[in-house]
Amino acid sequence: MGMDEFEKKKSALNDQLLEAQLTNDGGKVGELEKALQELEATKSSYESLQQQGGKISTAQAEQVDKFGGDTAVIEERAKDEGAGQEDIDKINADTAKKLAEITGEKVADNKQENPASALEDVPSDFIEKNKQILESETQLNALLLEIEKSRNELDKFRKDFPNNVSAGNEMMSNLSSLWEKRDELKARLEKLTFDPQKAEEERKEAVDAIKEELNKIPDMRPYDKEAEKAVVAKYYEKGDNFGFSDQEKETLNKYLNDIEGVLKAEERWFGGYSGAPRTRAEQLGNPENVIGQAEEKLQDVIKRLIENDDKRNLRMHVINYLIDSPENRFSLKTQKLLLQAYEKLDEGPMVSTIHSGTGEQMDFRPMYEKKVAALKKHIEEKTTPVN
Amino acid sequence: MTQEEQAKKIEEIYSEAGEKLKKLFAKREDIVRKYIKELEAQKVDAILASLDLSFNKE
Numbered sequence: 001m002g003m004d005e006f007e008k009k010k011s012a013l014n015d016q017l018l019e020a021q022l023t024n025d026g027g028k029v030g031e032l033e034k035a036l037q038e039l040e041a042t043k044s045s046y047e048s049l050q051q052q053g054g055k056i057s058t059a060q061a062e063q064v065d066k067f068g069g070d071t072a073v074i075e076e077r078a079k080d081e082g083a084g085q086e087d088i089d090k091i092n093a094d095t096a097k098k099l100a101e102i103t104g105e106k107v108a109d110n111k112q113e114n115p116a117s118a119l120e121d122v123p124s125d126f127i128e129k130n131k132q133i134l135e136s137e138t139q140l141n142a143l144l145l146e147i148e149k150s151r152n153e154l155d156k157f158r159k160d161f162p163n164n165v166s167a168g169n170e171m172m173s174n175l176s177s178l179w180e181k182r183d184e185l186k187a188r189l190e191k192l193t194f195d196p197q198k199a200e201e202e203r204k205e206a207v208d209a210i211k212e213e214l215n216k217i218p219d220m221r222p223y224d225k226e227a228e229k230a231v232v233a234k235y236y237e238k239g240d241n242f243g244f245s246d247q248e249k250e251t252l253n254k255y256l257n258d259i260e261g262v263l264k265a266e267e268r269w270f271g272g273y274s275g276a277p278r279t280r281a282e283q284l285g286n287p288e289n290v291i292g293q294a295e296e297k298l299q300d301v302i303k304r305l306i307e308n309d310d311k312r313n314l315r316m317h318v319i320n321y322l323i324d325s326p327e328n329r330f331s332l333k334t335q336k337l338l339l340q341a342y343e344k345l346d347e348g349p350m351v352s353t354i355h356s357g358t359g360e361q362m363d364f365r366p367m368y369e370k371k372v373a374a375l376k377k378h379i380e381e382k383t384t385p386v387n
Numbered sequence: 388m389t390q391e392e393q394a395k396k397i398e399e400i401y402s403e404a405g406e407k408l409k410k411l412f413a414k415r416e417d418i419v420r421k422y423i424k425e426l427e428a429q430k431v432d433a434i435l436a437s438l439d440l441s442f443n444k445e
Binding site for chain 2: 039045102
């Protein structure tokens, strides 16, 4: 729908408004006035966007050029992501078609012209902010070129005057100052371009992507611990890079520690650290989900050994987890079970190992007691008593 | 369709199109910024690599 059609529609509404005013129909007048205002505002907003056209700014184009890039790459990428010029034209064409259907008029195939008045509708703070962004981007670009120039000068100076260390150092110091300026400017630019809504969307997308990757872990058969670790590392990296809040980072770190703890436990339990044969792992069955379920398996084992009063295996295998600060690696449930396991062992002497060097029997009670005291304190601080 | 209904419908069409354009432009802006950042990173890497070289020559 072109301007004429819109004006016709507006004119018809104005006629009705006039009629309502003449007949003193207050309710109708209010409704029509509101309808006219909304229509005008929505249309202006759309036209303003049309005017903007999603074009790359002159400053940005200059930056791309100076960095040796090609703006065609941008259009190509936009096209791949469904945001190319063709996609813009399609939205405008669809809109024109829908509007024409309302008025029953035909639409020409050519692209719509952008109304010249649209820039007036752009809010001034939006223009100001974009101006600041462009200025910062331009300054940053200039600074980088200056850094490159200074670096070349320094390189040449060192080559020409290898013995003049003090002057070289001074030039290096100036170069460092430029880098600091660059960091400051980059921080300012990031602050200016920060969009909380977009950041939140990106964060959610990142979390979804991470979850999806984590869900792939059960499919890693046979277990590929390096691949698991790679996924975990990616989780951490992404969490750190996507503007998570301090609280979220804390949760993320805790989760990462938990995962690493479980992986470590898996490695010890299944890998034979404490002498448990691999067949034992097979007896336990393959956990459906390594993360979380591995710890559940460990809990099952501890429970079973406690129930069976299997002190020998408790001492040989499970109790070893007490040494490595379980309060930092396992869930509270597992920590409580380890405590129960210790209490079970505490009924007898804590002498289980013959010192390999001297053949002398060692009493590990003092060491375990120290660990258990720390664990008890942690559990008391964090939770209610064992269920 | 009454004039008011038509006006309402027109408003909806403009509004929908506006939202679509906003999202699309935001995506384009994002693509531009990411591309410039990539180029910038390449430039910085090149400078850093060059610096390393010059230090190593000492």
